[in-house]
Amino acid sequence: MNPRLYPLAATIAIFVLAWVICVMQFPLMLSTRVIGNLLTDNAYLGIVAVGMTIVILSGGIDLSVGSVIAFSGVFIAVMLRDTGLHPLSVFALLLVVTTGFGAGMGGLIHALAMPPFIVTLAGMFLARGAAYMLTIDSVPIDHAFYDLLDDAYYLMPGKGRLTLIGVVMLLTVAIGMIVAHRTRFGASVLALGGGEAAARLMGVKVGHTTVAIYAFSGLMAGLSGIVFSIYTSSGYPLATVGTELTAIAAVVIGGTLLTGGAGFVFGTLIGVLTMGLVQTYIVFDGTLSSWWTKIIIGLLLLSFILLQKGLLRLTTARLQP
C-alpha cells in the first residue's frame, strides 16, 4: 500500500473497531436508525469540517467558522422574521456574505503576510459580534418551507431516517473529495501545504489560491449554518461556541497532517463519525457522564498526532543513506 494512505487506513480501522466494540455491547447500535441519527446529528459539523480540511491541507487554520455558523443561524432567523424574503433567497444571500467574509480573511492573510491563526481569530470575534448585533436572544424560525426541509427524509429499511441535511453533508464530502484530490485547485492547496516557496516556484498563484481556500471555508461555514438552523429551527448568537476546534479535531483524527500538505477529505468524514459514535455510545450507556466524550476525543487526537509523528519518522528514516 502507498504509505500516504497509512493515516487514512488507521482512521478507518479505528472507526470500524470502535463500532464493533459498540455493537458487541449494544447490538442495537447496528441499525439504520443509529446510522441515520449519526449523519443527521453531525451534518453541520461534517460540512464545516470539509472546509477546515481544505484549509488545513494548505497549511492554514480557520478559527472563525464556529462564529460564522452562529451568525448564519441568527442572520437567517432575523431575515425570515423581519423581511418577507423566501428562505432560498436568504440562503443565497447568506452564502454570498460568508464566502465574501472568508475571501476577505484570505486576502488579508496573503496581502499582509499574517499568520492565518491571528486573522481568523479576529474573524471569529467579528462574526460572533455581528451575530450579537442582530439579536441577543434565541430567535425561533417559523416558516412553512422550514417545516418542509425539516421533515424531508428517506425511510431506510429498518426505519432509519436518512434526512435531507444528512444527505447534504454526504454530498458536501463528495464535492470536497473532488475539489481536494481531483482538481488543479486541490493540487495547488496541497502544494501550499508542502511549502510556499516551492509552491511558488512550481507556478502556484499563491494569492489567488489563499483567497479561494478561505472563501471555500467561509462557504462551507455558511452552508453548515443553514443546516444547523434547519436542525435546531432557530438562530442563537451563543450557539456553536468552540465548533471550530471540534472541526479541527475531526480533521486531525481523520488523518490529515495538522501542518498541511497531506490528508484526505474522506478521512475527515470518518473523523466526524468517530466522534459522533463516541457520543452515541455514551447516550446508549446512560450512566456515563458526557464529559467522557471529551476525554475520549482528546485521547484519540493524541494518538493520531503520535501516529503521524511516528510515520513521519519512519519515512524520513528510510531516506537516510
Add this chain to the structure above:
Amino acid sequence: MLLTTRSLTKTFPGAKALDSVDFGLAAGEVHALLGENGAGKSTLIKCLTGAYTRDSGDIALDGAPISPRSTSEAQELGIGTVYQEINLLPNLTVAQNLTFGREPTRFGMVDGHAQRRRAETMLEGYGIDIDVSRDLAAYSVAVRQIVAIARAVALSGKVLILDEPTASLDAREVATLFNVLRGLRDRGLGIVFVSHFLDQVFELTDRVTVLRNGRKVVTENTADLDRVRLIEHMLGHALEDEVSTRARTGGATARPDLLRFEGYGRPGRIEPFDLSVGKGEVLGLAGLLGSGRTESAELMFGVTPAQTGAATDAGGMLDLSSPRAAIAAGFGFAPEERKEDGIVADLSVRENIVLALQARRGWARPIPRAEQLRLAQMYIDRLDIRTSGPEQPVGDLSGGNQQKVVLARWLAMTPRFLILDEPTRGIDVGAHAEILRLIRHLAADGMSILVISSELDELIAVADRVIVVRDRRHVAELAGADITSDTIVRAIAAPDAKPTEAAQ
C-alpha cells in the same frame, strides 16, 4: 548564441551585486558559472530567471530581448531552473510534481491515468525507473533532482540552469546526473552549471565563466584552463600594489604563543589540525568555498564542538565545547552571514553593541543605561561607525557599518582571540580598507585575530601567517614573505589526493 546578457547591472542597498556583466550561452553546451560567495552568481541567475528585475542592461534569448518578471514567465520563455534545495513538493506524487500546472483534465477533473502516463513519458530517456504514483518524498535526492530536471526541460526546453545540483549527491548519483546532462546537451539545450566542485567543472563543462565581486572576470573554454589559472581567476590576483605595501615586520618575529590547538578536528567537518596562535598575531585562513574554512572557525568557537584533540593556553586546557564556553575563554566570532547570524536588525546600534556583554553578565545584572551609552559612543567614535546616533536601528546602516557594529560588540567583550569570517563581504571599497586597518590596529594592541577570506589581496594585506585549507584539511602554512597570491593559489590548487574518478 542562445542566451546573452549585455552590461547586466543589479544594485542592492549598499552593494553592487552585478556590474555590467556580459554573458553568453550557446545551444548545446554546458557552461560553468563560477565564483566565491557574493561574487554575483546567484544574482545573475535570478536576473535570468525573473526572480530579480535588473537595473540596466539587456537579456536576449534567441536574439530577441526578454525581461521575465517571474520564474514562471521565464519558464514559458524557455528558461528552466533547478535549485539545490527547494524545487519540488515532496508531499505530492512524482506524477503530480511533473505535471503540476498542466495536469491533463477530463470534465474539469484531473485525469489520474493520463497524468501518470504523461509523467512516465516525461521521464523516458533519463534512465530512472520509478513508480510515478508514489510520493516524491519516497525517493532519494538524486532521483528528485532528475525529476526536477525532467520537469524544467519539459516546461522550458531551451535553457536549463542548475544551481549547485550535485551538492548533496554521492559519486554514483553524480555520474547518473552527468549522463543525463550530457544527453540534454546533445539534444541542443544550453545548460548553465553552477558548482564549487572544480573537478566536476573540468569533467562536465565546455566553457567556464568566472565572476568576482559582481564583475565578469573571464569566459574561456574549459579545455584551455588548468586548475591554477581557474583558481587565480576566482580569488583574484590583482596584486598587491597598495594593499601589501605594509612593511612586514620580519614576519617571523617570535611572538609568545597565546593558544595552541593540537589534533583539533571533527570527523565529517574538518580533519585534525595543529595550530598555534601568537599574541597580537593576525592569522589568515585561505581556501575555496566549502573547503573547510568556516568549519575550522566553528570548531574553534564551539559552534560544532571538536571531537578530537585539545586546545590549550598558558594556563592549561581550554573548554571550547560551546560558544558560551568559548566566550568565557575569551574568544569572539563574527560569522559570515552577518544579516542572519550577526546583527539584530531591529535593535539599535547601542543595543547591538552591548548584546554579548550583557549576555555574559547575565540578565539579572543589567548594564546601566549611562554605561551602555558610553560604550556605544566610544565604539561609534573609535570604529567611525556612520550612524545618526546610538539609537538608530542597525538594519538602516550600510553593510560596512553593520559589520563595524558586529565588531564593536565583540570588542566590548575585550576578547583575546577574535575570529572574523569574511569581515568585508558585501562592503564597499572604502569601508573595506578601513576594516583591514582596524584589524591591524587591534592586533597591534595585542589581540590575536583569525581572518577568513576568499579575497587573497585581503589576506596578503592583513595576515602575518596564512593557513591554506583544501578538502577539509589544513594543507599549508605560509608566513612572512612567502605570502603571495601565487603561493596561496598554488597551495589551494596542488594536485588532489582525493580520487576524482567520481563520475567516470
